[in-house]
Every structure is written in structure tokens, then in C-alpha cells.
Amino acid sequence: xxxxxxxxxxxxxxxxDDRRPSERLRGTPPNPDAAISVRGLTKRFGGFTAVDGxxxxxxxxxxxxxxxxxxxxxxxxxxxxxxTSAPTxxxxxxxxxxxxxxxxxxxxxxxxxxxxxALFEDMTVEENLRFYAGVYDLSPERxxxxxxxxLQMADLQGRENELTANLSVGWRQRLALGTATIHDPELLFLxxxxxxxxxxxxxxxxxxxxxxxxxxxxxxxxxxxxDEASHCNQLAFIYRGGLIAEGAPAEIRHDLLTERVLxxxxxxxxxxxxxxxxxxxxxxxxxxxxSLHAVLDPDAVPGFEERLRAAGxxxxxxxxxxxxxxxxxxxxxxxxxxx
Amino acid sequence: xxxxxxQTRRRIRLLIWKEFLQLRRDPLLLRLLFLMPIMQLILFxxxxxxxxxxxxxxIVDLDRTTTxxxxxxxxxxxxxxxxxxxxxxxxxxxxxxxxxIALAIVxxxxxxxxxxRGETAPIGVVVDGSDSQxxxxxxxxxxxxxxxxxxxxxxxxxxDLAAPGIDARVRVMFNPTLASVNTMIPxxxxxxxxxxxxxxxxxxVVKERERGxxxxxxxxxxxxxxxxxxxxxxxxxxxxxxxxxxxxxxxFWFGVPFAGQISVVAAxxxxxxxxxxxxxxxxxxxxxxRQQAQQLxxxxxxxxxxxxxxxxxxxxxxxxxxxLTWFVPLTWAIEILRGAFIKGSGFEALATxxxxxxxxxxxxxxxxxxxxxxxxxx
Numbered sequence: 028x029x030x031x032x033x034x035x036x037x038x039x040x041x042x043x044d045d046r047r048p049s050e051r052l053r054g055t056p057p058n059p060d061a062a063i064s065v066r067g068l069t070k071r072f073g074g075f076t077a078v079d080g081x082x083x084x085x086x087x088x089x090x091x092x093x094x095x096x097x098x099x100x101x102x103x104x105x106x107x108x109x110x111t112s113a114p115t116x117x118x119x120x121x122x123x124x125x126x127x128x129x130x131x132x133x134x135x136x137x138x139x140x141x142x143x144x145a146l147f148e149d150m151t152v153e154e155n156l157r158f159y160a161g162v163y164d165l166s167p168e169r170x171x172x173x174x175x176x177x178l179q180m181a182d183l184q185g186r187e188n189e190l191t192a193n194l195s196v197g198w199r200q201r202l203a204l205g206t207a208t209i210h211d212p213e214l215l216f217l218x219x220x221x222x223x224x225x226x227x228x229x230x231x232x233x234x235x236x237x238x239x240x241x242x243x244x245x246x247x248x249x250x251x252x253x254d255e256a257s258h259c260n261q262l263a264f265i266y267r268g269g270l271i272a273e274g275a276p277a278e279i280r281h282d283l284l285t286e287r288v289l290x291x292x293x294x295x296x297x298x299x300x301x302x303x304x305x306x307x308x309x310x311x312x313x314x315x316x317x318s319l320h321a322v323l324d325p326d327a328v329p330g331f332e333e334r335l336r337a338a339g340x341x342x343x344x345x346x347x348x349x350x351x352x353x354x355x356x357x358x359x360x361x362x363x364x365x366x
Numbered sequence: 367x368x369x370x371x372x373q374t375r376r377r378i379r380l381l382i383w384k385e386f387l388q389l390r391r392d393p394l395l396l397r398l399l400f401l402m403p404i405m406q407l408i409l410f411x412x413x414x415x416x417x418x419x420x421x422x423x424x425i426v427d428l429d430r431t432t433t434x435x436x437x438x439x440x441x442x443x444x445x446x447x448x449x450x451x452x453x454x455x456x457x458x459x460x461x462x463x464x465x466x467i468a469l470a471i472v473x474x475x476x477x478x479x480x481x482x483r484g485e486t487a488p489i490g491v492v493v494d495g496s497d498s499q500x501x502x503x504x505x506x507x508x509x510x511x512x513x514x515x516x517x518x519x520x521x522x523x524x525x526d527l528a529a530p531g532i533d534a535r536v537r538v539m540f541n542p543t544l545a546s547v548n549t550m551i552p553x554x555x556x557x558x559x560x561x562x563x564x565x566x567x568x569x570x571v572v573k574e575r576e577r578g579x580x581x582x583x584x585x586x587x588x589x590x591x592x593x594x595x596x597x598x599x600x601x602x603x604x605x606x607x608x609x610x611x612x613x614x615x616x617x618f619w620f621g622v623p624f625a626g627q628i629s630v631v632a633a634x635x636x637x638x639x640x641x642x643x644x645x646x647x648x649x650x651x652x653x654x655x656r657q658q659a660q661q662l663x664x665x666x667x668x669x670x671x672x673x674x675x676x677x678x679x680x681x682x683x684x685x686x687x688x689x690l691t692w693f694v695p696l697t698w699a700i701e702i703l704r705g706a707f708i709k710g711s712g713f714e715a716l717a718t719x720x721x722x723x724x725x726x727x728x729x730x731x732x733x734x735x736x737x738x739x740x741x742x743x744x
Contacts, residue, residue: 109585134587145582147384149391154384161380162586164373190391216585 049270052082059123062087062214062245063108068117070103070268077103079268080117085247085261087213090240092259093249094356100268101249105218108247109139122213135163138212142219144199146206148192152183155191155206163210177205180235197228204235208244215239217248221255233258253353262352264359271359280350286310286358287328288350291319291335293343302338311361315353322350322358377588381596389600399566403558403608407615410550421504424451424461424470426490431478433519437489440515441471446507458492468494469504481519548623551616552703553676555609559635560642560670560696562608566601567646568659571738576655590739598643605639626706630713634702637723641695644730651737670696695730698723 057064063085070078078100085091095101106112108121110130119126124133146155156177160170178184181201183194191199200220208215217236221229233255240246248259256262257276264272264279272279293299299319303312308327313320323331332345389396423441427434441447447469453461461467472490480487491508574580583593613631616622645666653659671677673687674696680688691697698719705711705719713720 111581111584131587131589134585137585139582139585141578141581143578143581145578147388147579148577149388150384154387158380158384159586162377162583162588164376164587 047270048084048273049082052084057118057120058084059120060087061085061120062089062122063247064118064120065108066118068104068107068119069115070100070107070112071115076268078107078114078265081265081268081270083263083270083273085245087245088240088243089260090236090246090248090258092256092262093247093265094251094253094256094262095249095265096251096360099265101265102218104265105139105216105247105249109137109216110134135210136212137214137216138207138210139216140203140207140218140220142222144191144203146191146199146203149190151188151190152178152194152202153187155202156209159206159209165210173209173211177202177209181205196224197231200224200228200232201235204232208239212244214245214247217246219249219251221250221252229255253351253356256352264356266360266363269363271363272355276352279355280352282355285325286350287323287325288348288354289321289323289328289331290315290346290348291321291343292317292346293319293340295340299335299340299343302335302340306334306338311358313357315351320348320354320357322354373587374589374592377592378596378599381588381593382599385596385600389604395566399562399604399608400611402562403554403612404615406554406558407551407612410554419445420448421446421469422450422467423447424453424458424467425449426453426455426458426470426472428455428475429473429477433478433481434473436519437473437512437515438471440511441508444507444511446504447511462492462494465494469508471508548708549704551612551620551622552707553674553700554616555612555635556638556696556699556703557671557676558612559605559609559639559699560645561667563601563605563639563642564646564649564663564666566604567598567643568649568653568663569656570597570601571647571650572653572656572659575650591735594647594735594738602639602643609635622707624707625710626708627710627712630706630711630716631703633713634699634706634716634720634723637720637727638695638699638702640727640731641699641723644727644732644734645695647734647738648730651734670694673697674700676700692722695723695726698726 052066055066057066061084063083065084066082067080068078068082069076069080081104093101093104103112107114108119108126110121110126110133114127121133122136126133147158150158153174156174157170160173165173178187181198181204183198183202186194191202194202204220221232224232229252236246236248236258248255250256260275262272262274262276262279263270272282274282291299291303296314296319300312300314303309303319303321308324308331309321310324311320311322328347332343335343335345425438425441427438438449442449451461451467455472458467458470458472462470470490470492472492474488474490477487477489489512491505491512493505493508571580574583584590617624649659649662649666653662673683673691673694674680675691676696680691680697683691702716702719702723705716709715
């Protein structure tokens with residue numbers, strides 16, 4: 028995930044000296060200047076390996092998206108990085124401190140916000156702020172400043188004495204963000220922060236995240252919304268506990284350019300999907316919204332529409348599209364499953 | 367960024383403040399916490415502890431002499447009997463069948479005459495055997511009253527008491543009125559400590575885990591130990607208020623005599639509180655939902671109540687069961703409290719009980735802290 032020259036996502040396509048960033052990091056000592064530096068981080072629960080020896084560096088001041096389907100190891104990784112879960116093996120430096128051995132040394136300097144609304148619902152807005160300000164040992168003057176900022180940011184002025192249980196989702200979200208950043212952390216972990224939030228509130232929320240990033244805060248965000256992934260500077264895909272791709276969103280999309288993505292519109296979607304799955308030159312086919320997406324070998328693209336029409340789908344309309352992150356993701360997962 | 371002692375104290379104060387705020391916002395829980403001991407007091411003080419008292423009694427006086435009337439007066443003066451009827455002998459059966467009377471004393475004709483002649487005069491005691499407790503206790507009391515009456519009569523007549531026959535009176539130590547309430551209230555104090563602490567501790571941590579607030583707190587500088595102290599202190603205070611309430615009502619309303627030293631009672635309760643807090647934590651640790659915690663608590667509570675001697679005396683349990691009662695912390699707490707309340711026993715007399723309870727407290731509370739830390743950081 029270190030910034031640098033564009034890299035290919037797939038090792039088998041790469042010359043040996045151009046390995047993925049995580050592969051180049053493997054075996055090197057963790058980097059104390061990075062916001063997060065992880066080497067061989069592993070977590071096993073009994074016989075199940077939730078996180079399988081991952082390596083990455085998160086440079087300070089970036090927004091990093093940590094992507095993956097449910098159960099892929101995103102939350103387990105965050106829990107290890109916040110010091111609430113001890114890794115089975117590996118090293119993790121957070122803001123230069125060994126978070127495994129001494130989580131308490133760094134907790135004052137990072138914030139954490141989970142998908143679940145984790146403020147006390149039976150306490151008021153004011154009481155929640157006061158509690159967390161006290162936990163982080165803010166001075167009274169600093170608390171007054173931060174309180175005013177959070178209330179303004181979350182649009183909760185005049186509602187200080189309302190129980191947080193009575194706030195609607197968008198407000199809660201922003202209050203939770205305000206509380207998680209009340210101590211001005213250098214690094215903020217966000218575990219699926221926009222789950223269950225409507226698109227408008229999600230956009231507002233991302234505006235706030237940009238504002239934080241603009242102040243130099245490093246953001247580590249897990250999500251499975253692909254549109255959110257494109258807001259990030261750097262992305263890492265985790266699947267079954269291992270990193271399967273890293274890089275800037277544009278690089279990751281670019282990496283798939285060896286393949287072509289076709290958008291197919293037709294009436295008999297189910298029939299076409301079945302046909303595509305066994306058609307030569309088609310690597311992957313899946314539903315994307317109301318249309319089909321097919322990932323093709325570049326050689327198979329010319330005349331594909333004709334082949335499709337001849338195969339019994341006369342109304343098929345085919346269009347070459349820029350791969351979306353979702354395309355990339357589906358493709359990566361399919362490859363990971365094949366190997 | 368090491369925490370200083372001042373920061374630790376400040377965070378613990380915050381956690382306690384937070385806990386009381388939340389408690390205040392939960393009016394149902396708050397009411398339960400104070401209604402529960404009062405309800406239990408009423409139940410155990412009046413219903414379970416109801417002694418054999420005021421037995422409805424019929425006197426069938428066929429003798430109609432000063433002696434027979436004096437004997438009747440003895441019965442009437444006793445708390446155990448209430449003379450409600452003077453039926454004819456033939457009506458006894460019906461009165462007993464309908465439950466109007468539980469016991470009848472039949473003084474046969476010629477009783478005084480027989481006594482004057484120096485002969486033994488039989489007095490009939492008829493008891494309703496359908497309630498075995500009434501039958502045994504009632505007939506026992508009746509025999510005592512007759513014996514006492516006899517003794518007084520002989521004494522008045524100057525008969526030599528230096529060579530009596532058999533003194534049939536039962537001497538009851540420590541609890542001369544045999545009032546169950548005197549043994550119930552000290553037991554209840556211990557039971558309430560256990561009930562309310564375990565209920566709340568078991569629920570409180572699980573609740574925070576369910577809501578995700580626990581997770582949020584543990585990425586902050588709050589340490590597991592600070593969290594535990596902040597969680598335990600408010601409920602230990604609440605439990606202290608509860609047990610003071612129970613003890614005061616017990617002493618002043620139910621007239622339970624307090625013969626002991628406050629320090630013995632306080633030390634016993636403190637040890638027992640630690641044990642209960644530890645048990646509550648262990649329950650909340652193995653449960654993932656509040657329902658599970660609830661069920662587990664029930665599973666633990668019932669054997670505790672049955673085996674501890676709180677309701678059923680340990681002495682009357684089958685010999686094979688008795689060793690089981692040793693593994694119930696409540697057993698030892700109740701022995702300490704009853705000893706201190708009723709017998710005025712001190713630390714020396716209760717040394718065994720204190721050591722056992724201390725061992726329970728150390729092992730259970732220690733295990734709970736270790737397990738909690740491990741669980742919370744996993």
C-alpha cells in the first residue's frame with residue numbers, strides 16, 4: 028500500500044522483480060514512521076485462520092480502504108490493530124508503538140468508530156461527550172472547544188440534553204464520529220462506519236472524513252461499498268484472511284486492463300448467464316445492476332456481440348466499459364477461489 | 367503515555383458516574399432493586415417463617431372444676447393456642463373435619479377428684495394430623511403446658527420437687543420462641559446480596575457487550591481493571607443499601623434480636639459480596655446474550671437456595687447430600703450471619719466459616735478477574 032509506481036495486482040502476470048508491495052515488505056522490519064506497519068500479522072481461532080500473515084504499511088495522512096466480503100478478516104485485523112485482540116503471530120506498529128505489547132501507550136493517540144452505534148443510548152449527547160472527554164483526560168478548556176466543534180459538526184446544537192437513543196441514524200453516526208475524534212487522534216479506525224446509512228447521509232459522512240484527512244489525520248476504513256472505496260487514496264483487498272490486491276483505486280482498475288469488461292443488455296439474462304459461463308474466452312460473468320458484466324480475454328472481444336446473438340440472444344447489446352472496482356473485486360475473488 | 371494513578375482514579379470516577387446515570391435512567395431496574403428485598407422480606411418474614419402459632423383450639427371441659435378452669439386459662443394465656451370453642455365431646459369430630467379447630471383438649475369428668483386423691487389424671491389432646499407440622503408441634507406445646515401446669519400445682523401444694531419424675535420440657539437454645547423469622551432474616555440478608563449482585567453483574571457486562579459500548583471503551587485508555595472497579599462499585603453500594611434495609615426492617619419490624627458484633631457481620635458480608643461479584647462476572651463471561659445470563663443465574667440460584675440451609679436446615683438433609691452444601695458459598699455466609707445475629711458469635715467461633723468463605727472469595731473473584739481480562743482482550 029505504499030505510494031509509488033503502479034503495480035500489477037496479479038503476481039502471475041508480473042516479472043519477478045515487480046512484486047506486490049506486501050510481498051516486498053514481507054520479512055522486513057516494521058516501519059516506525061508509518062501510521063500503521065504490519066508484518067506477518069496472523070490470527071487463528073482454533074483451527075480457523077481469520078487473518079493469514081498479512082504485511083502492509085499505511086503512510087501517515089492517507090485514507091486507506093480495507094475491503095473484503097463479510098468474514099474475510101477485516102474486523103479481526105482492526106481489533107488487532109486497536110489492541111483489543113492479541114495476534115497469534117506477527118508484529119503490528121501503530122503510530123510507531125508496538126500495539127501488541129503496549130496498547131495503552133498509543134490508545135490516547137488513535138480513535139475508533141464501529142458500525143454499531145457504540146455510544147451509551149441511555150445517556151444524553153452531552154453526557155456521552157463528557158464521558159469520553161474525561162476518558163481521554165481533556166482539560167476543561169479543550170473540552171469546551173471540542174464540544175462546540177462536535178455539536179456544530181454533527182448538527183446537534185440545542186439537542187445536547189437529548190438521549191442518544193432518540194437520535195436518528197445520520198445524527199448518531201456523526202455524533203459517534205465526533206466522539207471518536209474528541210481527543211484529536213492522529214489516526215482513526217472506522218469499521219464499516221456507514222453500514223445502514225442512507226446515501227445522502229453517507230455522502231455527508233464522507234465529507235466529514237475528507238475534512239479530517241485534510242487536517243492530516245490518517246484514516247483506516249473498512250467497507251464493502253465499492254463506491255466508498257473510490258474515495259480512498261489507497262486500497263487493500265482482503266479475502267479469506269489474505270491480501271489479494273493493493274494499490275490506489277486507479278492502479279487497481281488499471282491492472283485489470285489486460286482483460287476487457289463488457290456490459291451486456293438483453294432480456295434473457297438468466298439464459299445468457301448460463302451460456303457465458305461456458306463460452307470460450309469468457310473468464311467471468313455476473314450480474315451488475317440490471318445488466319450483465321462479462322470479463323473477457325482481449326482476443327475474444329471482436330465479434331463477441333455476433334456470437335452472442337447467434338447463440339440465441341438476438342436482442343443482446345454489448346458495450347465495452349471501464350472496469351469498476353466491483354468488477355475488479357469480483358474478478359479477484361474468483362481468481363483467489365480458483366487458486 | 368503511561369497512565370498515572372490520578373488518571374486511573376479519574377477514569378474510575380467517570381465510570382462510576384456513568385453507571386449511576388444509567389441506573390437512574392432505568393427506572394424499572396431501580397425499582398426492582400429496592401422492591402425485591404422488600405418483597406422478599408414480606409414473603410420470608412410473614413409467609414415462609416409463619417410459626418405454629420394461634421392454633422384454633424377447642425376445650426371440652428367435662429370436669430367443670432377450678433382445676434379444669436385453671437388448665438384452660440393456661441392454654442388461653444399461651445401464644446400458641448387460641449381457644450375458639452367449648453363444644454360438647456360429640457361435636458369435636460365435625461369441628462375438626464371443617465377445619466374450625468386444629469386441636470382439642472379434653473378434660474374428663476373427675477379430673478380434680480383424681481388429682482386430689484393423688485392419682486394420675488389423663489388429659490386428652492386431640493390433634494388434626496392432616497398437617498404434620500401442626501400435629502407434632504401443637505401436641506408438643508400442649509404437653510409442655512400441661513406439664514408446666516402440673517408443676518405449678520404441685521409447687522403450690524408444697525409437694526417436694528427435689529425428686530421430680532421426668533422433666534419433659536424441651537429447652538430451646540438461642541431462639542427461645544423458635545421464631546423462624548429470627549433465622550430467616552440473617553439468611554435473607556445473605557441471599558439478597560447474592561441475588562442482586564449476581565443478577566446485576568451478570569446482566570450489566572453482557573448488556574454492554576451486546577450493545578457494543580464495551581468494545582468502544584476498550585479502545586480508549588480505560589483498562590480492564592478500571593472498568594471492573596467502575597462496574598462493581600456502584601452495584602456493591604446498591605447491595606449494601608439493600609442489605610441495610612433488610613437488616614433494619616428485620617431488627618425493628620420483625621424484632622429479630624441482634625446479639626452480635628457489627629464487624630463480624632460486615633466482614634462476612636464483604637467476603638460474600640466479593641464471591642457473588644465474581645460469580646456474576648463469570649456468568650456474564652460465558653453468556654453471549656442477556657437471556658443466557660438469566661438462565662445461567664437461575665441454574666445457579668435454585669441449588670444455592672435449596673442447599674445452603676436458607677430455607678431447609680442442612681441438619682435435616684440426607685447424609686449423602688450434606689457434602690454438597692459445602693460447595694455452596696451461601697451456606698457459609700448464612701452460617702456466619704446466623705451465628706453473628708443470633709448467637710453473638712465472634713471471629714474465633716466462626717473461624718472455619720470465615721476461612722472457607724475467604725477461600726471462595728479469593729478463588730472465584732480471582733478467576734473472574736483473570737477470565738474477564740482474557741475475554742475482554744481477546
